Amino acid sequence: MTDFSGVGAMKIEAVEGREAAHFLPVVKRLPVALVEGRGSRVRDAEGGEYTDLTAGWGVTCIGHCHPALVEAISTQAGRLMQTTNLFYNLPQLDLIERLAVLTPDALTRSFLVNSGAEAVEGALKLAHRATGRAGFVSTEGSFHGRTLGALRVIGQAKHREPYEQLILPSTVVPYDDLDAARAAVDSRVAAFIVEPVQGEGGVHVPRDGYLRGLREICDAAGALLIADEIQTGMGRTGRLMGFEHDGVVPDVVTLGKGLGGGFPVAGFLTTEAVAATVKLGDHGTTYGGNPVACAAANAVLRVLTEEKLVERAASLGAKLMERLRSFATEHPELAEGVRGRGLLVGLVLRDAEKAGTIPLRAVDEGVLVNVTAGRVVRFFPPLNIPEDDLWPAVDKVLALAAG
Numbered sequence: 001m002t003d004f005s006g007v008g009a010m011k012i013e014a015v016e017g018r019e020a021a022h023f024l025p026v027v028k029r030l031p032v033a034l035v036e037g038r039g040s041r042v043r044d045a046e047g048g049e050y051t052d053l054t055a056g057w058g059v060t061c062i063g064h065c066h067p068a069l070v071e072a073i074s075t076q077a078g079r080l081m082q083t084t085n086l087f088y089n090l091p092q093l094d095l096i097e098r099l100a101v102l103t104p105d106a107l108t109r110s111f112l113v114n115s116g117a118e119a120v121e122g123a124l125k126l127a128h129r130a131t132g133r134a135g136f137v138s139t140e141g142s143f144h145g146r147t148l149g150a151l152r153v154i155g156q157a158k159h160r161e162p163y164e165q166l167i168l169p170s171t172v173v174p175y176d177d178l179d180a181a182r183a184a185v186d187s188r189v190a191a192f193i194v195e196p197v198q199g200e201g202g203v204h205v206p207r208d209g210y211l212r213g214l215r216e217i218c219d220a221a222g223a224l225l226i227a228d229e230i231q232t233g234m235g236r237t238g239r240l241m242g243f244e245h246d247g248v249v250p251d252v253v254t255l256g257k258g259l260g261g262g263f264p265v266a267g268f269l270t271t272e273a274v275a276a277t278v279k280l281g282d283h284g285t286t287y288g289g290n291p292v293a294c295a296a297a298n299a300v301l302r303v304l305t306e307e308k309l310v311e312r313a314a315s316l317g318a319k320l321m322e323r324l325r326s327f328a329t330e331h332p333e334l335a336e337g338v339r340g341r342g343l344l345v346g347l348v349l350r351d352a353e354k355a356g357t358i359p360l361r362a363v364d365e366g367v368l369v370n371v372t373a374g375r376v377v378r379f380f381p382p383l384n385i386p387e388d389d390l391w392p393a394v395d396k397v398l399a400l401a402a403g
């Protein structure tokens with residue numbers, strides 16, 4: 001039994017009614033108001049408990065409210081919450097040093113911001129400063145965030161089209177297609193931005209060598225390679241960074257989601273060569289690098305290492321893929337296959353309509369799970385989810401897929 005305190009008791013109808021009056025209705029919600037989380041378990045305002053296979057959208061990589069994270073945030077909150085960039089702050093200093101140590105040697109410089117989309121914006125600006133060019137190439141189905149700069153490179157038309165008039169053009173090529181990338185990256189291109197595994201787009205894992213090929217293409221054209229690690233970073237794929245699977249070092253790396261383990265913090269990393277092209281005033285932020293956010297990220301990075309969670313993502317992810325693959329083999333009429341790396345795994349169902357009903361039906365079974373790209377059931381639980389919580393939840397989702 002999870003040790004929940006029972007705070008926030010309220011009927012879901014009351015929550016829905018109050019929110020309907022004031023919330024800007026741009027997102028669809030399931031009828032669940034979450035009030036507490038512990039590890040891979042969450043509790044709602046009516047007392048219902050769930051296994052969280054969404055990890056708060058891939059964020060709570062060390063589980064909800066890990067004691068080390070709570071302690072780091074509380075201690076820093078009681079000490080100093082905000083400094084502005086005018087002053088040095090020690091948690092930020094620790095974090096940029098830690099990031100430099102944990103990532104390939106060439107990635108020495110970083111800048112902290114508040115959300116993934118902001119990290120992408122910073123990366124695009126950096127690529128423009130470094131190359132003097134204004135073109136960008138990204139991939140079909142990609143997701144890079146909702147701000148106008150990030151929408152410029154998003155590969156999902158549904159997010160981009162409503163704002164087309166506000167967005168500068170860029171080129172979108174098929175994912176995992178080096179010929180298309182080669183044809184698109186020329187001397188006008190500042191950067192190619194790519195997710196090492198496409199998450200929102202339906203958990204697409206490229207062929208080995210894709211990022212290496214992109215590296216060569218970008219080098220030949222004098223363009224930068226940006227790895228968007230907002231979903232794949234922080235151990236999610238079984239390596240600290242997704243690009244490590246392909247043995248390349250990008251020029252710029254964006255981080256978010258798992259970096260703060262639930263506290264909003266993101267950032268972008270780069271090399272000395274790229275960093276040398278910026279000058280004072282080229283970028284800035286009020287909250288970015290905030291001491292509490294940095295204390296959170298430092299705690300997450302410590303826990304990932306101490307609890308060997310990157311390795312666990314690799315080993316448990318392999319078992320999860322095996323379990324889902326046997327389901328797909330047993331039910332070829334229901335499932336097209338399984339894609340994934342580490343604990344970012346998608347079960348591709350055939351029937352999109354039925355797939356779309358799974359998240360709501362799973363709520364009744366005590367499981368939070370998400371479907372992306374229409375019919376891909378995405379499993380991205382906390383990296384430290386106990387197996388006795390994972391397997392019953394997976395079985396329930398599979399029963400829903402079959403039922």
Ligand SMILES: Cc1ncc(COP(=O)(O)O)c(C=O)c1O
Nearest residue numbers: 115116117143144145228230231
């Ligand atoms: C790969 C990738 N990039 C960028 C983002 C945007 O991050 P945020 O929602 O924090 O702005 C996301 C969010 O899902 C993402 O998956």
